Amino acid sequence: MTLKKIFRLSLSIVLAILFLWLIARQINPDELKNAFVGANIYWIIIALTAFFLGYVCRINRWCLMLQCDNPTLKWKHCSGPLLASFAANNVLPFRAGDVLRAFAFNRRLGVSSGIVVATLFVERLLDLLMVLLLFGIALAVFGLDVSNFAGVGSAALVVIAIGILLLLLFPQLFTPLAITSGKLVARLAPKLGQRLLQEINKSLEMLVHLSKGGTMIRLVMWSIAAWLAEGCVFWFAAIALSSITVPAGGWLALPVGTLATLIPSTPGYVGTFDYFTIRAMTALGNNLIVATAYALLVHVLLWFPPTLIGGVYLLLHPTKKQNKPKAL
Numbered sequence: 001m002t003l004k005k006i007f008r009l010s011l012s013i014v015l016a017i018l019f020l021w022l023i024a025r026q027i028n029p030d031e032l033k034n035a036f037v038g039a040n041i042y043w044i045i046i047a048l049t050a051f052f053l054g055y056v057c058r059i060n061r062w063c064l065m066l067q068c069d070n071p072t073l074k075w076k077h078c079s080g081p082l083l084a085s086f087a088a089n090n091v092l093p094f095r096a097g098d099v100l101r102a103f104a105f106n107r108r109l110g111v112s113s114g115i116v117v118a119t120l121f122v123e124r125l126l127d128l129l130m131v132l133l134l135f136g137i138a139l140a141v142f143g144l145d146v147s148n149f150a151g152v153g154s155a156a157l158v159v160i161a162i163g164i165l166l167l168l169l170f171p172q173l174f175t176p177l178a179i180t181s182g183k184l185v186a187r188l189a190p191k192l193g194q195r196l197l198q199e200i201n202k203s204l205e206m207l208v209h210l211s212k213g214g215t216m217i218r219l220v221m222w223s224i225a226a227w228l229a230e231g232c233v234f235w236f237a238a239i240a241l242s243s244i245t246v247p248a249g250g251w252l253a254l255p256v257g258t259l260a261t262l263i264p265s266t267p268g269y270v271g272t273f274d275y276f277t278i279r280a281m282t283a284l285g286n287n288l289i290v291a292t293a294y295a296l297l298v299h300v301l302l303w304f305p306p307t308l309i310g311g312v313y314l315l316l317h318p319t320k321k322q323n324k325p326k327a328l
Contacts, residue, residue: 009093012264019271023278027292035243035293043240047233047301054229055306058082061126061222065119068209070110080313081105087310090268090303104319117199118206125164126219130227132161135255142252142284168216171207178204230254230302237298238281244294249284253298256280268303 063078081101089097102116109116136157139145167174182200186193210216234250234257260276261269274295281291 012266016266016271019275031289035290038242040240043236047236050229050232054226057222057226069115083306083310084313086306090307114202118202121203126223129164130223131255131258132157138252243290246284249281253277253280
């Protein structure tokens with residue numbers, strides 16, 4: 001393990017411990033246990049149903065992107081690799097699941113690793129756009145100030161969202177700037193710059209291809225469906241806990257908790273996700289103890305299913321790193 005990776009892992013562990021301590025110092029274990037008493041199992045099952053619907057949309061979205069390189073791909077070919085990558089990210093450090101998805105399933109998918117990496121980039125852009133939109137809508141509906149949760153103003157969020165949308169729809173506008181930035185990095189660090197330029201070119205080619213023929217609009221629609229389904233997971237989980245006084249706060253907890261995962265943390269975002277999810281719920285008047293129980297419930301609902309299913313897929317379909325694509 002390199003010194004850089006050791007530092008990143010150490011920082012992630014320290015931050016996770018810090019946020020867990022911030023949570024634990026205000027919580028009575030007995031009161032937390034009581035907050036789960038009377039939880040409605042039917043609403044939890046409904047929340048799980050919404051979770052799986054969201055992943056169906058995510059798999060469809062990824063399959064649509066990959067079909068630009070391999071038109072014969074079907075949903076069933078993409079479902080296992082995607083869930084396996086999420087499972088790996090949930091239990092291994094350094095975003096190992098992304099590396100797994102980029103290099104371990106090429107033959108099964110019939111695409112190159114470069115194409116998969118490019119789709120991961122587009123996937124991140126779409127997800128960030130959706131989270132920012134949901135965040136802005138939630139802030140407007142609940143009449144909250146964005147500075148309560150982030151060190152930027154609402155205007156900055158709007159600018160970022162518009163910038164992402166323009167990049168997705170009109171990538172050609174950003175090509176000169178992206179290439180110039182890559183060349184600048186190459187002058188300062190030749191090896192890093194060359195790798196960066198290669199990834200920039202692949203990602204821009206993917207964006208240009210997807211922006212044609214209405215494909216990007218379809219990807220945006222699948223993204224909206226996926227994130228609305230995930231929002232329902234947060235909402236239904238809140239309804240499942242009768243002590244939650246403002247169940248609709250789940251729609252604020254979704255973007256706040258998701259954006260918190262950008263902070264360096266352990267696999268599964270232990271501590272960081274929970275702390276900011278709790279803050280979102282208490283900001284709307286929910287009790288701290290109950291909000292903590294809610295954060296733990298949502299975390300389990302989001303972490304356990306893909307980890308279990310993706311892990312089983314990896315056990316049943318062991319794979320090795322592959323570089324050469326093979327037709328299906």
